[in-house]
Amino acid sequence: MYSESDLQSAVEAGVLPRDAADALRAHVTGMRTAPAADEEHFRLVTGFNDIFVTIAAIILLVAVAGIGQSVTDALAGVLVAATAWGLAEFFTLKRRMALPSIVLLLAFTGGVAGAQIAGIENSFGDDLGGRAGTLMVGAVALVTAFATWLHWRRFNVPITIAAGTAAVAATIVAAILAAINPSDAAREEAAMAIILIAGLAVFAFAMRWDMSDRARETRRSDVAFWLHLLAAPMIAHPLFWMLGVTDGDAIGAGAAFGVVGVYIAMGLVALAVDRRAMLVSALAYVLFALTFLFREFGVVELNVALTALVIGSALLSLSAFWGPIRRFVVDKLPGDLQMKLPVTHLTTA
Numbered sequence: 001m002y003s004e005s006d007l008q009s010a011v012e013a014g015v016l017p018r019d020a021a022d023a024l025r026a027h028v029t030g031m032r033t034a035p036a037a038d039e040e041h042f043r044l045v046t047g048f049n050d051i052f053v054t055i056a057a058i059i060l061l062v063a064v065a066g067i068g069q070s071v072t073d074a075l076a077g078v079l080v081a082a083t084a085w086g087l088a089e090f091f092t093l094k095r096r097m098a099l100p101s102i103v104l105l106l107a108f109t110g111g112v113a114g115a116q117i118a119g120i121e122n123s124f125g126d127d128l129g130g131r132a133g134t135l136m137v138g139a140v141a142l143v144t145a146f147a148t149w150l151h152w153r154r155f156n157v158p159i160t161i162a163a164g165t166a167a168v169a170a171t172i173v174a175a176i177l178a179a180i181n182p183s184d185a186a187r188e189e190a191a192m193a194i195i196l197i198a199g200l201a202v203f204a205f206a207m208r209w210d211m212s213d214r215a216r217e218t219r220r221s222d223v224a225f226w227l228h229l230l231a232a233p234m235i236a237h238p239l240f241w242m243l244g245v246t247d248g249d250a251i252g253a254g255a256a257f258g259v260v261g262v263y264i265a266m267g268l269v270a271l272a273v274d275r276r277a278m279l280v281s282a283l284a285y286v287l288f289a290l291t292f293l294f295r296e297f298g299v300v301e302l303n304v305a306l307t308a309l310v311i312g313s314a315l316l317s318l319s320a321f322w323g324p325i326r327r328f329v330v331d332k333l334p335g336d337l338q339m340k341l342p343v344t345h346l347t348t349a
Helices: 004-012 018-032 048-069 073-091 098-124 130-155 159-180 184-211 219-242 245-250 253-273 277-281 283-296 303-320 322-331
Strands: none
Touching: 048 073, 048 098, 073 098, 073 130, 098 130, 098 159, 130 159, 159 184, 159 219, 184 219, 219 245, 219 253, 219 277, 245 283, 253 277, 253 283, 253 322, 277 283, 283 303, 303 322
C-alpha cells in the first residue's frame, strides 16, 4: 500500500510522471466515492518492520537514558537526544520510516528539554518559583524550539513543525505570564486565556499549511495534520475549563448543555476544514457532560452505557457520511472561503 507521500516522492524523483500520478489519484478517488482530501491520510506504519524498529529504538533509548542517569540526569537527556539524532540519520534520512521517525523526533525533543530541566534543578533545586520559574520554563522551551528547527532542517519529519510550534507556544505563554505576573489565584485563569489564544494561533498556522495543499497530495498536508492535532487540545481544554467541566462533579446542567453546544460548534469547524482532531480532543469532555445529563434526568444505572451509545453512534454515522455532510456545510460558506478549504466533489483544487 502506497501513501500520498510515497506517490509525491515518486513524482519528485522522476520515477512516476505527474500525469500518471494524477490519473491514479482520480481512479482511487472514484472507487472510494470521496476525494482523497476527505480521507485525511498521513503516514504512520507501512509494515511491521516500522513497529519492530520502533520497539528496538525505544529499548536502546531507555538503555542510554539509564546509563546517563547513573552519572547525572542532565547527561541522560543529552545521550537520549544524541542517540535519537544518530538513529534518525539512518532510519529517517535513508530508510524514510514513518513511525520510527516520529518516535525519534519526540525522543530528541524530550531529551533536549529534559537535559535543560535536569541542569536547572541541579543548579537551583526547588527554589525557583513565580516569575523566575516561569521565565526559566520559557527559556527551556525556546532552546527546545531551536533544536527542533535544526531537526526539521535536517530530516523534514512532518511532526517536527508541530513539536517546534508547541515549544514556541510554551515560550510565548511563559513570557506573557512572567510579564503580567498574576497572583496565585489568577494565574490559572490567565494561563488558560493565553493558551486559548495560542491555540487559535496554532490553528491559523495549521490552516496556512492546509491552504497550500488543498488536494492533500504533499508533505504539507502531513505537517498541517500534526498542527491541527496540537491546536485542538489547546483550544478545547481552556474552553471546557471556562465552562467548569474540569471541576469534576461540580458541573451543572447549564454547563453540561454548554459543553454539548461547544462540541457541536467544533464539529462544524472540523467538517469545514476537514480535520477530525477537534472532535477527538474534546471527546472526553462531552462524554463526561452527557454522562452527567443522563444521570440528572434519572438514568443512573445506564448513564455511562447510554452516553457511549449516543456518542459512538453519532461519530460512526458522521464518519460514514462525512463527505455528504461536509459538502453540505462547505456549500453554506462564502465562495471565497470555500476556495481556501480542502477540496470536495463540488470544488476544484
